[in-house]
Amino acid sequence: LAPIFLNNFSIREYRPSDKSAVVWLLQDGILEHVYPAFFKAMSHPDHVGITLSISMAGYVLGGSSYLQALLFGGAWAGLIYYCCQEIYQGFLTRRLEADMADIQATYLEKPGNGLWVAEAEVRGQAKVVGMVAVGPEFDPGAGNGCYGEVSHMAVGFGWRRRSVGSQLAQRALEFCKERGYAHLALNLSSPQTAAAALTRKLGFTGMTLQKKGKILWKKSILRKKLVSLKISSLLISIHELFAHFP
Numbered sequence: 001l002a003p004i005f006l007n008n009f010s011i012r013e014y015r016p017s018d019k020s021a022v023v024w025l026l027q028d029g030i031l032e033h034v035y036p037a038f039f040k041a042m043s044h045p046d047h048v049g050i051t052l053s054i055s056m057a058g059y060v061l062g063g064s065s066y067l068q069a070l071l072f073g074g075a076w077a078g079l080i081y082y083c084c085q086e087i088y089q090g091f092l093t094r095r096l097e098a099d100m101a102d103i104q105a106t107y108l109e110k111p112g113n114g115l116w117v118a119e120a121e122v123r124g125q126a127k128v129v130g131m132v133a134v135g136p137e138f139d140p141g142a143g144n145g146c147y148g149e150v151s152h153m154a155v156g157f158g159w160r161r162r163s164v165g166s167q168l169a170q171r172a173l174e175f176c177k178e179r180g181y182a183h184l185a186l187n188l189s190s191p192q193t194a195a196a197a198l199t200r201k202l203g204f205t206g207m208t209l210q211k212k213g214k215i216l217w218k219k220s221i222l223r224k225k226l227v228s229l230k231i232s233s234l235l236i237s238i239h240e241l242f243a244h245f246p
Helices: 016-031 034-042 045-061 066-097 101-107 165-180 193-201 240-243
Strands: 003-007 009-013 114-123 125-138 146-155 207-209 214-222 225-232
Touching: 009 165, 016 066, 016 114, 016 125, 016 146, 034 066, 034 101, 045 214, 066 101, 101 114, 101 125, 114 165, 125 165, 165 193, 165 240, 214 240
Parallel strands: none
Antiparallel strands: 003 009, 009 114, 114 125, 125 146, 207 214, 214 225
């Protein structure tokens, strides 16, 4: 397909020469959520209580030392940050060792998969500033038995709020229509507030799935065909934190 030119960037299919830029976008897009996840975890009522308890223990054991209380509380906060870092770094490593290890074979040589990039001219040179990858998932109750799933989507920080993300999403929707997929699904962690806002901008509506603790977002794109977005919560519990240690 020919590139789609929009303002000062274009959406086109992935080329092998784009790999380093795509991997960098993916890495940057995943690891940027470490800090939001850390602050979300630290603000959880359970963790606030534990932080205060640990700080108080340091205060008592240090002979009414405020410095000791600060050190104990800081050590706990450092442990939570380390766990957040490990969660996202582990996810990134798994993705780089799976579908992203051979992008050509995964997304270009399989007709049910696709990967597109947003390319812009920066200082006279073409630069990849965004990417989206889609693959099929089997579902007996969905249209032709499959729905599309966005496996990766990322936009460079300097190109956000410039319609790059929305146009990449639209290209993914068009691909799903062409393939006859019944849905388009995307899993996000709760710190990805910008991505959640984008779904609302595109017209998605949400419904809480109480048993699974998820939010299902749906948007009608064709008669009897839906686009859905599932957002899973990433509230790091005490059990999840200590599950990383033997």
